[in-house]
Amino acid sequence: MTGPRNGRRFVGPGDRFELADHIGSGGFGDVWRARDGTLGREVALKFLALNRLAGPRQDPERVTQVRERFARESLIAAKVDSPYVASIYDCDMGDETPFLVMEYVDGEPLNAHVGITPLPLARTCRWSSQIAQGLAAAHDRSVVHRDIKPSNVLVREADSDVRIVDFGLSRFIDATETRSTAGTPLYMSPERCRAEPGDERSDLYSLGCVMYEMVTGWPPFGDTRADPVALAQAHQNKAPTPPRAQGSGVPPALEKLIMTLLAKDPEHRPHNARAVVHAIKEIERDLDVSGPERRTDGLLPGPGASASDNGFADRLSAAELAVRRLIWKHGQDHALVITARMELADLTGHSGDVRGAAELYDRLGQDCSAWFGPGHSRTLDAFEGMVRWVSA
Incomplete structure (x- = not known):
């Protein structure tokens, strides 16, 4: 330099x-x-x-x-x-x-989006599919990541698409640091916990850990404060709690895919990343997250309506981007930001993900309570929105 x-x-x-x-x-x-x-x-x-x-x-x-x-x-x-x-x-x-x-990826790591509360299902499916597509391209070249985790997945500011970073670096560190194995214990496959090289299916296990955190708000075992040795033992010996036991609203097919990715034996995981992409497409089809842009009468469907009446993938991405831009311009507690977050929550619910809508409103209500007080009209409006979608 x-x-x-x-x-x-x-x-x-x-x-x-x-x-x-x-x-x-x-x-x-x-x-x-x-x-x-x-x-x-x-x-x-x-x-x-x-x-x-x-x-x-x-x-x-x-x-x-x-x-x-x-x-x-x-x-x-x-x-x-x-x-x-x-x-x-x-x-x-x-x-x-x-x-x-x-x-250079202008955006935030995925760990800025996950944690504590689940992501909306449409976003979970979209980002999981993109990560799996990136892994498929790498595995086609016999390149294994070995350290898939939220901080190694960046979400672009421009379009909310993901970029996986640091391919090949874990193997490099494995080869140069003889006393350690590269990887993050929260997302490390059982075979990697045993200091084995692992293969493509090790990446799929780590993807399963990330998807588990997307739908539940937590990794399958422990958190950042957990002892690494205890985490390694859990990955090798403990069965993860099924996501639907952590909270309602996870489709059975999505839970089945995540639990298959988290199989202890690599032979019991999906054969390759393209199989994961295909499975997610089937889940999206069941969720009806794609379809024509608007109903023939020009109206949005009401709470609980099927998203087959409306195309939401691009609109959700645009709404998320609008929220981030408003936060950058005005700050977290500005009225325009709060309104945009409400619109995002309602759009999420109209897409068919009523659980995601309720959680977005709940998070907004907690934020407004901290900023303005529990009795403020914005706080009450947010919690009223949560109740509306819970009822739906």
Whole structure:
């Protein structure tokens, strides 16, 4: 990395990349948003923590091995071609600190959307299908992620589509850190918990954990405060509580798919990611989440109506995007934001997901109670909306 020049920092051959913002850090290294001066686009640079991964003694042979392994894994991951996988554009090995040049995804990680309360079913199906499609494209290239988790799935601000990040990096860390296995215990397959390499079906198990959290609000075992050893034992030996026992409104077919993904034996999981995509399409068909844009009379269906009378996938995405933009412009507690959240909740209910509508209104009611007080009209309106959809 070159030194600052006029308060600006550049890296790469000919100072091609100008560093803008530090996005985050992890076991692999630091990630920066940067501008590609040659192609005039924003990119994400993921720097290799060479000093840590090569060990404290910095043996030259070991450093060379880590660099070569990094280049190989980057080349393998770059072969994955999917609209739901963040692209790898380049790998710079000439710098003192090697780095990947990746697609910059303007959005939030999935873990900003999941947790505590379930997601609406239409959104769960959409994002789960997109993750599965990204995995299918990777598995077709014999690339296994090994660390599928909400923080490795980014939701784009522009269209609410997902991008999976960090393909190949877990295998790289497995190979360089002999005392640990890359992966997050909350979402790690039983075989990965046993420090086995795992395969495509390990990714499917982790997808099942993510889907479980989408529909229940919690991972299948524990939370971020749980002991990693206890989590590993649970993944290997404990049966997860069926999602429908955690709360009503989960379709039986969706619960069956999630429980199959969470099978302890990889042989009992779906054969591949494309089978998961197909199963989700069948679930969406049963939920009637697609159809003509409006009824012939131009009216929205009432609570409990089938979404087969109305096409909602694009409209839900647009409504979610509108809420985020209003929050960015006006703040969480602005009247326009509250109105937009109510409209999103009603649209969710009209799509056929009455449980999702009730939960969105309940969350809004709790927020309004904290902002304005339990007796405020906005708080009462939100809880009234929740009751309306619960009754539906």
